[in-house]
Amino acid sequence: MVxxxxxxxxxxxxxxxxxxxxxxxxxxxxxxxxxGRLEEQPAAQWRAAGLIGRFSSTARGSAGAAPDxxxxxxxxPIREVMSGSPTEAALLRAxxxxxxxxxxxxxxxxxNLRSALLARRLNPGLRLVxxxxxxxxGQHMEELLDQAALVAMPGMDRAVLEASTTVLSDADTAAPxxxxxxxxxxxxxxxxxxxxxxxVERTPPGRGEVPDPGLCTLxxxxxxxxxxxxxxxxxxxxxVGPLLLPDDRTVHxxxxxxxxxxxxxxxxxxxRPLRRLSxxxxxxxxxxxxxxxxxxAGIVASVFALTxxxxxxxxxxxxxxxxxxxxDLFSINDPAxxxxxxxxxxxxxxGLVGLALLPLLVAxxxxxxxxxxxxxxxxxPPRGLSGHVVLLGLGKIGARVLVRLRELEIPVVCxxxxxxxRGIALARGIGVPVVLGDVTEEGVLEAAKIHRAHALLAxxxxxxxxxxxxxxxxxxxxxxxVALRLYDDDFATAVYRTLRTAHxxxxxxxxxxxxxxxxxxxxxxxxxxxxxxxxxxxxxxxFAALPVAGHPQFEGRTVSEAFRPGAWRILALDTSAPAARxxxxxxxxxxxxxxxxxxxxxxxxxxRPEDRVVIAATRGGLADLLGRGTAPRSTC
Numbered sequence: 001m002v003x004x005x006x007x008x009x010x011x012x013x014x015x016x017x018x019x020x021x022x023x024x025x026x027x028x029x030x031x032x033x034x035x036g037r038l039e040e041q042p043a044a045q046w047r048a049a050g051l052i053g054r055f056s057s058t059a060r061g062s063a064g065a066a067p068d069x070x071x072x073x074x075x076x077p078i079r080e081v082m083s084g085s086p087t088e089a090a091l092l093r094a095x096x097x098x099x100x101x102x103x104x105x106x107x108x109x110x111x112n113l114r115s116a117l118l119a120r121r122l123n124p125g126l127r128l129v130x131x132x133x134x135x136x137x138g139q140h141m142e143e144l145l146d147q148a149a150l151v152a153m154p155g156m157d158r159a160v161l162e163a164s165t166t167v168l169s170d171a172d173t174a175a176p177x178x179x180x181x182x183x184x185x186x187x188x189x190x191x192x193x194x195x196x197x198x199x200v201e202r203t204p205p206g207r208g209e210v211p212d213p214g215l216c217t218l219x220x221x222x223x224x225x226x227x228x229x230x231x232x233x234x235x236x237x238x239x240v241g242p243l244l245l246p247d248d249r250t251v252h253x254x255x256x257x258x259x260x261x262x263x264x265x266x267x268x269x270x271x272r273p274l275r276r277l278s279x280x281x282x283x284x285x286x287x288x289x290x291x292x293x294x295x296x297a298g299i300v301a302s303v304f305a306l307t308x309x310x311x312x313x314x315x316x317x318x319x320x321x322x323x324x325x326x327x328d329l330f331s332i333n334d335p336a337x338x339x340x341x342x343x344x345x346x347x348x349x350x351g352l353v354g355l356a357l358l359p360l361l362v363a364x365x366x367x368x369x370x371x372x373x374x375x376x377x378x379x380x381p382p383r384g385l386s387g388h389v390v391l392l393g394l395g396k397i398g399a400r401v402l403v404r405l406r407e408l409e410i411p412v413v414c415x416x417x418x419x420x421x422r423g424i425a426l427a428r429g430i431g432v433p434v435v436l437g438d439v440t441e442e443g444v445l446e447a448a449k450i451h452r453a454h455a456l457l458a459x460x461x462x463x464x465x466x467x468x469x470x471x472x473x474x475x476x477x478x479x480x481x482v483a484l485r486l487y488d489d490d491f492a493t494a495v496y497r498t499l500r501t502a503h504x505x506x507x508x509x510x511x512x513x514x515x516x517x518x519x520x521x522x523x524x525x526x527x528x529x530x531x532x533x534x535x536x537x538x539x540x541x542x543f544a545a546l547p548v549a550g551h552p553q554f555e556g557r558t559v560s561e562a563f564r565p566g567a568w569r570i571l572a573l574d575t576s577a578p579a580a581r582x583x584x585x586x587x588x589x590x591x592x593x594x595x596x597x598x599x600x601x602x603x604x605x606x607x608r609p610e611d612r613v614v615i616a617a618t619r620g621g622l623a624d625l626l627g628r629g630t631a632p633r634s635t636c
Contacts (some may be wrong), residue, residue, distance in 0.1 A: 001017050001023045001024065001025045001026070001099065001100060001101050001102075001103075001525055002025075002026045002027075002028065002091075002095065002096055002099045002101070002102045002103070003017070003025060003026070003027050003028070003102075003105065004027075004028040004029075004086045004091075004094075004102070004103065004104050004105060004106065004115065005027075005029070005105030005106060005131075006030050006105075006106050006107060006331065006452065006558045007105070007107060007514075008514045009131070009170055009513075009514045009517060009518065009521070010027065010029065010103075010105045010106050010514060011027075011514075011517040012085075012514040012517075013103060013105065013518045013521050013522055013525075014027045014078050015078075015284060016228075016518045016519065016521075016522045016619070017240060017525065018076065019621045020522070020620055020622075021526060021623045022520065022623065023625065024076050024079075025076075025078045025079070026078070026079045026080075026081060026094045026095060026099075027079070027080055027081070027203060028079050028081045028083055028086060028090055028091070028094050029080060029081075029082065029083075030083070030084050030085075030282070031187070044243045046486075048611075055332055056603075073572050074250075076521065081093050081385050085111070085218055085566040086104070086111065086115040086118075088108070089117055089574060090124070090260070091115070091118065091119060092122070092123060093118075093522055095460050096119050096122050096123055096126065097123050098120050098123075099123065099126060100126075100127060101126065101127035101128075101129065101525040101526075101527070102119050102123075102127070102128055102129070102623055103129040103130075103521060103525055104116055104119075104128070104130050104131060105521070106131070106133045107131075109133055109134050109137065109138075109353055110235045112130050112131055112132060112237065113130070113132075113137075113141055113239060116128055116130050116141070116145055116165075116600055117145070117148075120145055120148050120149065120185060121148075124148070124149050124152030124153050125149070125152075125153055125164075126164075127164055127165075127166075127525065127527055128144075128145060128165045128169050129166045129521055129522075129524045129525050130142075130165070130166070130168070131167075131168060131169065131170060132167050132168070132169055133169055133171060133396055135172070137168070138167035139167065141165075141167060142165050142166070142167045145164070145165040145528065146164055146165050147396065149164045149165070149509070150410070152239055156244075161187065161495045164438075165273065165523040168517075168521055168524060169400075170397075170513055170514065170516075170521075171396045171397050171399070171400040171513075171519035172400055173516060173517040173520050173533075174397065174400075174404070174511070174513045174517055175397070175400035175401045175517040176404055177259075177516055177534065177535045178397070178401050178404075178457065178459065178483065178485075178513075178516075179401050179404040179405050179408070179410075179457075179510055181457075181509045181511060182389055182455040182456070182457040182481065186362070199218055199260050199261065199262055199534050200214070200261055200263045201221070201258060201259075201260050201265070202258055202259050202260075203258050213570070213572055214261035214262055214263040215262040215263065215599060215600055216261065216262050216569065216571065217246060217248075217260070217261050217262075218244070218245065218258050218259075218260045218261060218262055218271050218534075218536070218569075218616055219242050219244045219245065219246070219259065219260040219541065220242060220243040220246050220250070220251065220257045220259055221256050221257055221258035221536070221537065222241050222242050222257075223260065236347075241537060241539060242260075242536045242537050242539055242569070243566070244536060244539060244541055244566060245564075245565055245567065245569045245616060245617075245618065245621075246565055246566070246616050247563070247565040250565070252301045260534075260536055261365050262481030262571065262616075282408055292360070292363055292364055294365060294447065295360055296360060296364070297467045299356065299357055299360060300352060301329030302353045303325060303326070303329060303353065306325045306328075306346060306349060306350055307321050307322045307325045309346060310324060310343075310346055311516050313340075313342040313343070313346070314340075314342070314343060323507055324349055325346075327439070327598045328346070328347045328351060328354070329350045329351070329353055329354040329357065330354055331351055331354055333347070335347070343595070376384050377426070378427070378428055378433075378434040378436065379431055379432065379433045379434065379447060380433055381413045381433040381435065381447065381449050382433070383415070384447050385411065385433075385452065386449070386452035386453075387411065387452070387453075387454045388410075388411035388412060388413055388449065388452075388453055388454060388484065389405060389410055389411070389412050389413075389453065389455045389456075389457060390395060390412075390413050390414075390415060390445070390448045390449075390450055390453045390455070390456045390457070390473075391405070391412050391413070391414045391415070391455055391457045391459065391461040392414075392415045392416075392439055392456065392457060392458045392459060392460060392469050393415075393416065393425060393458070393460035393461070393485075394414055394416040394418075394421045394422065394423030394424055394426075394434075394463065395421060395422055395423065395459070395460070396413070396422050396423075397459050397485070398416075398421075398423050398459045398460075399422050399426050399458060402414065402426060402427065402432065403426070406430060406432065412432050412433075413432075413433045413434075413435065413438070413448045413449060413453070414427050414432055414433070414434045415434075415435045415436070415444060415445070415448050416434060416435075416436060417436070417437060417439070419436055419582075433447045435447045436524055439460075439465065439469045439472070440465065440468050440472070445469070445472055445473055445476060446476070448533075449476050450473050450476050450477060450480070451476045452636075453477070453480065453580030454479065454481065455481040455482065455483065456469070456470065456473050456480055456481070456483070456484075457483050457484075458470055458482070458483070458484040458485060459484075459485045460485070461485075463485075463486050463487055463491060466484040466485055466486065467484065467486075469484075470484050470499070470508075474499075474502070474503055474506065478503055478505070478506060479503070479506045480506060480511070481506065481507045481508075482499070482506065482507070482508050483508075483509045483510070483511060484508075484509075484510055484511075485510075485511055485512065485513060486510045486511070486512060487512050487514065489512075492510040492512070494521045495510060496508060496510060509537075511535065512596045514566045515535075515540070516533070516535055516540070519533045519540045519542050520533055522619075523542060523544065523622070526626060531543040531544060531545060539618075540574070540618075540619060541616055541617070541618065542616070542617050542618070542619060542622055543614065543615070543616055544614070544615055544617060545574070545613070545614050545615075545618075546612065546613060546615060546625065547611070547612050547613060548607045548608060548609055548610070548611040548612065549609040549610065550598060551570075551625060553625060554570075554607045554613065555607060555609055556582030556606065556607065557606070557607055558603060558604050558605060558607070559601045559602065559603050559604070559605050559607070560603035560604065560606060564617065564621065567617065567618055567620065567624060568615050568616065568617035568621040568622070568625060569615060569616050569617075569619070570601065570607075570613050570614075570615050571599065571601075571615060571616055572597045572598060572599045572601070572613065572614040573597070573598045573601055573605070573612075573613055573614075574596065574597055574598075574611070574612040574613070574614070575596045575597070576596045577599050578610050578612075581612065597614060
């Protein structure tokens, strides 16, 4: 496996492939960088951490391959290839012409596209996983690269072709989980890649309450969720954490622990279009202020009262009375000389109302013009805003989370230091309030109405900035719900313990974007039908569709016998005819098709070789099913 990248996702993916899937990994990293952010660890730091090592000429052998790992089970070091850019020479040194899969994880879409075309030419049968932020361009490039593979290898099997190129976005993968963490906390709803599954996180049941098991229990949350000394949010080995895929006995005997259950299964609805303020679609409430609308209502009421009075005091019919009132209002009627005193008084009153109408019309025109001009400017948070989410950081991750929050119709206020950040134009276009400024400076969070906010999402690329913003926000609102982006697991554990001790009544969650995205990238590199993944605290459950044939853990066994606690669990059975199945179940959802899946299987159903099942698995359990890992570990 070859991984090319210039930030923390490449490190996390390489480690995932080595530790979980026991693959030989070659990592191509820039060699001219000395320092980096926590989310972009330089190669020197990776090497010091023992994640990267060079093979000696003796270990590589004449063919340049790594020694066999199957006998001793010892993890191979990740071989490093230093190159400023993924040139043809660098890819050949990494062995792309002999590799099974290549991941291109550079932050620049253009670099990834050029490298993908080059790699496809060097190895037409290579499995490509490309990181792309531009989703539309990524779809076109996926089709183009698959077509290039088909031209170079006309006899390629359909299943192999559909897995030959996968375009993913770490921002799109992590955004739903990040948004759900801040929005609903312990009652969050998470979909696996927006495709099939809905998982709900529930608090421990009270005394005498009967918990709803749903379709099945996916995980028991950390017993330290409310314990200041706990380690929620950590991936470090040896710490207390969530228990993934427990058996029924463990679920029934567990006390004081929340659960993540598979509650319902449904097809994901299409994303709602974001409301945009424009000349053709501006709402009346956005065009005119409340005071102006009340003044206009007063004018209309006055005209109505004058019309009714004219009908009562004169012999005019209602239509003629309204006509006379409007003429007097606009001062275009003849003076009521020689007419009754009541008619003269009504004419004077109508003229007075008309004088008040003129400035009102001018004010309305100016307000409407200012509203349309404001679509090109950043909105400020409204005065009475409350119950909103404060989103810190409008980079590529923050922009995707903003879209997700607006699709859920959650009020948002963004805070960003860089006026040219990627998400600024998006926030301006959909009318989301933005506060420009350094969040570490005094007054910035107050401007975002943090004291009346529902939650804070700190998603900058700096762990220290996210932590400082969290601490500052907690001084303004001690019970504020916080979800902050932290890369390092040990640092996340320390932060969680400290915040739980200082603010035990508040909900705190930490998430790593690279940790949320790496399983999806790793699954695509393995060529399996990975449907998606959901985070359980800082751990991951992977959902995949696997054929029963070729897996002795499934073939000939019942559903209950095939279940292995802490490793995998069968969730559904594909009941469609084998000839009509799409080789890639996830691609069927992307194309608008809905496979015939049977959920809530009977435990005694015997699995047949021609069956295909949807499973939930830990990363170690999936690796064991693929024949790549050691014994399944419940802490994976």
